[in-house]
Amino acid sequence: MSETVYQQHAYRSNQVPPQKPRPEKTLAQRLLSAGQRMLPWSRPTQTVSTRTAQVSPSQWQKMKTIAPNQECFWNEQTLEGLTGNIWVRVYLVFSGLAKVTILYLTPIAIFSVFLTSFIAGGIDGMIRFITGYFLYVIIPCSIIWGQFELYNRGYWKPKLLSKLLDARKLFELNRRTGMVTLYKRGGKVRYSYPFVEFDCILATTPSQQGLVNYSLLLAHRYSGSMHGVPLGVLVTPHETVAEYYRLWNMIQCYMDVTQPLPDILLLEEARPKDPTTAAYDQQTGRNPRYWRDMSDDAYAEAITQIEAKQSKMSETGPEIDIFTKAS
Incomplete structure (x- = not known):
């Protein structure tokens, strides 16, 4: 052999x-x-x-x-x-920020809005904030962090991204x-x-x-x-x-x-x-x-x-x- x-x-x-x-x-x-x-x-x-x-x-x-x-x-x-290469560092920074936002900043933001709305007695502002926060913060951060986890585990590697990020x-x-x-x-x-x-x-x-x-x-x-x-x-x-x-x-x-x-x-x-x-x-x-x-x-x-x-x-x-x- x-x-x-x-x-x-x-x-x-x-x-x-x-x-x-x-x-x-x-x-x-x-x-x-x-x-x-x-x-x-x-x-x-x-x-x-x-x-x-x-x-x-x-x-x-x-x-x-x-x-x-x-x-x-x-x-x-x-x-x-x-x-x-330098793009890996940039990618890690953005994925890290997205993870921190989802896991730590989001619960704090939502709790603060609920507390403010409860004290002020207004629910319309809370709904607008949560809707905007979900659309413009949670969804983008989830995509960035989720893609990083899939890429890091070897499940999803688009050719363009691999060419940019692979060692x-x-x-x-x-x-x-x-x-x-x-x-x-x-x-x-x-x-x-x-x-x-x-x-x-x-x-x-x-x-x-x-x-x-x-x-x-x-x-x-x-x-x-x-x-x-x-x-x-x-x-x-x-x-x-x-x-x-x-x-x-x-x-x-x-x-x-x-x-x-x-x-x-x-x-x-x-x-x-x-x-x-x-x-x-x-x-x-x-x-x-x-x-x-x-x-x-x-x-x-x-x-x-x-x-x-x-x-x-x-x-x-x-x-x-x-x-x-x-x-």
Whole structure:
């Protein structure tokens, strides 16, 4: 089954096609690459970055309850790097105001009108106010809030609204095809190349406060493109160098179809759908709901134990030379 799922160009760390030597850098490229380090290719281990998309079991269950049809950005086939846009913030503000108006302001307004009418003894003004309030406040707010709830739960997504509000895709790593794709604005493909043709770069830039900021990216080795794949969006900002090494190891593990998927909460639901991982879990007897059935406290303790264990281990596996045939 795995042979039909994983395509010919899927990445296999034990069968790396020998790569052409890196081309010589121009003077401009050497100047621009100052302060950068190239992370090594290696046979990946099950070391993970615990800073990747930190979600607790209760948050995961809540997301699945609210939006059962919503696909995770990371699954058995693809890892998508996403970014939001300003229209999402505007949409959230308006839907939030509509919700507050319906749930809190409306009862106060109606109670005040009833109290005023009772004291003043006039009912005509109360009827006019309630009619106008219903037509011009309750109905519009109900439409805005109701549409938001339906959209958020994945039940109603008009194409125009989805195009406006859906997170913009920055890049895609495809485990089954072994391809890495970078997107332009508007969803157009900037380029798409095999995973093994990329170098992983850890770049450093000084902040305004004099601190060092790190960014992790994949740079295509042969095209000369100045646009990299921003892997750093997958972790919380201002991480240690070791955490970026762990992230690179986890990415290599994810793309390597000879290895099971990284054992993290985000990918637990996808594990039975990946042939290599399903076979590994069956062999090891892994609890298929190990992470999802944990309490938040138990999950936090498990993450702490992983971090303590990994602090005494190498962040990556044994290095491999991708420019010669793997042994």
